[in-house]
Amino acid sequence: MTDTQRPITSEEIHAFADGDLDPERRAEVAAHLDTDPEAAARVAAYQAQNVALHGAFDSVLDEPLTSAIERAARRPRQRYWLPAAAAALAVLAGGVGGWFLHGATGVGQNADAGLVRQASVAYAVYAPEVRHPVEVPAEQEKHLVAWLSKRLGAPLSAPRLDELGFKLIGGRLLTAAEGPAALLMYEDDRGRRLAMYARADLDGNRDTAFQFERGEGIGVFYWIDGPRGFAISGELDRAELMAAARIVYAEFSP
Amino acid sequence: MNETDRLIVTEIPRLRRYARALTGDRTAADDLVQDCLERAWSRFHLWRRGSNLRAWLFTILHNIHANDARRRTRRPVVVPLTEASVVAVVPPSQDSGIEIANLEAALSQLSDDQRAAVLLVGLEQLSYREAAAALGIPAGTLMSRLHRGRERLRALMSGAADETLKRVK
Numbered sequence: 001m002t003d004t005q006r007p008i009t010s011e012e013i014h015a016f017a018d019g020d021l022d023p024e025r026r027a028e029v030a031a032h033l034d035t036d037p038e039a040a041a042r043v044a045a046y047q048a049q050n051v052a053l054h055g056a057f058d059s060v061l062d063e064p065l066t067s068a069i070e071r072a073a074r075r076p077r078q079r080y081w082l083p084a085a086a087a088a089l090a091v092l093a094g095g096v097g098g099w100f101l102h103g104a105t106g107v108g109q110n111a112d113a114g115l116v117r118q119a120s121v122a123y124a125v126y127a128p129e130v131r132h133p134v135e136v137p138a139e140q141e142k143h144l145v146a147w148l149s150k151r152l153g154a155p156l157s158a159p160r161l162d163e164l165g166f167k168l169i170g171g172r173l174l175t176a177a178e179g180p181a182a183l184l185m186y187e188d189d190r191g192r193r194l195a196m197y198a199r200a201d202l203d204g205n206r207d208t209a210f211q212f213e214r215g216e217g218i219g220v221f222y223w224i225d226g227p228r229g230f231a232i233s234g235e236l237d238r239a240e241l242m243a244a245a246r247i248v249y250a251e252f253s254p
Numbered sequence: 255m256n257e258t259d260r261l262i263v264t265e266i267p268r269l270r271r272y273a274r275a276l277t278g279d280r281t282a283a284d285d286l287v288q289d290c291l292e293r294a295w296s297r298f299h300l301w302r303r304g305s306n307l308r309a310w311l312f313t314i315l316h317n318i319h320a321n322d323a324r325r326r327t328r329r330p331v332v333v334p335l336t337e338a339s340v341v342a343v344v345p346p347s348q349d350s351g352i353e354i355a356n357l358e359a360a361l362s363q364l365s366d367d368q369r370a371a372v373l374l375v376g377l378e379q380l381s382y383r384e385a386a387a388a389l390g391i392p393a394g395t396l397m398s399r400l401h402r403g404r405e406r407l408r409a410l411m412s413g414a415a416d417e418t419l420k421r422v423k
Binding site for chain 1: 287288357375407
């Protein structure tokens with residue numbers, strides 16, 4: 001074999017060290033290196049550097065993620081709350097009794113992602129209402145509970161949150177594209193509100209333990225138990241929401 | 255977590271590794287990765303499904319880093335040679351600790367451009383085309399930065415080796 005048809009370029013020295021040449025050219029360069037100690041020294045140095053870089057930094061691959069990174073790694077939900085809440089508010093302003101979520105597409109197919117979104121939107125839409133946060137007031141609790149149970153197809157009751165300072169002010173039925181949901185609204189004597197959102201028609205195998213999400217100032221504790229999903233939402237701190245969630249959970253779990 | 259979320263989560267360790275080597279600082283690196291992920295989600299509708307997600311994420315990470323660097327006044331990257339920054343994943347021996355400390359110190363002596371090129375190719379093993387795209391430069395510019403970076407490292411590391419030999423003698 002005579003001299004290689006094309007001279008070896010500096011770029012090819014790098015490519016050889018990085019394992020990037022096609023096999024035929026690779027063989028030609030390898031042969032050249034046998035005759036060119038300076039080029040061979042370059043290849044050796046670059047390869048040693050690559051090995052050293054891996055030696056120094058590969059351990060980062062195994063480090064546990066920080067919670068900040070974990071959060072950033074997940075598809076943000078805020079993006080899907082605001083358009084839905086705005087659409088629902090527009091429907092409310094028109095005086096329609098039920099309301100429909102429009103345009104809140106693209107969220108993952110998980111029941112729990114949808115649950116959080118719906119609960120948060122429901123809270124965002126109804127908690128600020130001064131005159132009509134609820135459709136049926138607490139004075140008619142028996143009727144309210146019977147009506148919601150019938151529409152959800154599962155027994156529903158209004159848990160007592162008095163020990164946390166929250167009183168039931170009433171509830172409403174939500175008719176979303178996803179299915180019927182109950183919304184019970186509570187209020188403490190500082191005027192702070194908390195909502196219990198409940199579904200009874202989730203498809204199975206989505207059971208979760210207590211989960212917590214927070215976005216746009218609204219915290220949501222939620223859990224799924226078979227076809228039933230519950231979410232406790234409010235502009236409260238996590239500890240208060242958890243206390244309420246615990247009471248509600250005890251009420252609906254055997 | 256759905257399929258797409260998982261695709262992105264898979265890339266996080268490599269993004270962290272690159273950011274750590276690029277900045278020389280654990281906190282700065284993790285902040286960079288966090289910013290990168292947030293921006294990736296806000297631009298996710300621009301990513302073509304099936305195209306190279308890893309390269310796309312590295313591009314975003316590098317753009318944020320470059321913007322941050324432009325905003326800060328130029329100052330040399332100081333790599334403190336503390337226990338935390340000397341990452342030893344080599345067989346314990348008298349020499350290896352010194353080699354690693356020298357590598358991180360040598361990396362910090364490279365210009366940002368050279369360091370990025372060397373790391374994207376040598377550590378993250380992006381192809382030359384992917385690395386050039388991540389840095390927003392033509393292939394020729396990448397090769398010249400890679401070459402200068404590697405030759406500089408070579409000079410710095412062999413100088414350090416000489417120091418070690420002098421000490422031993």
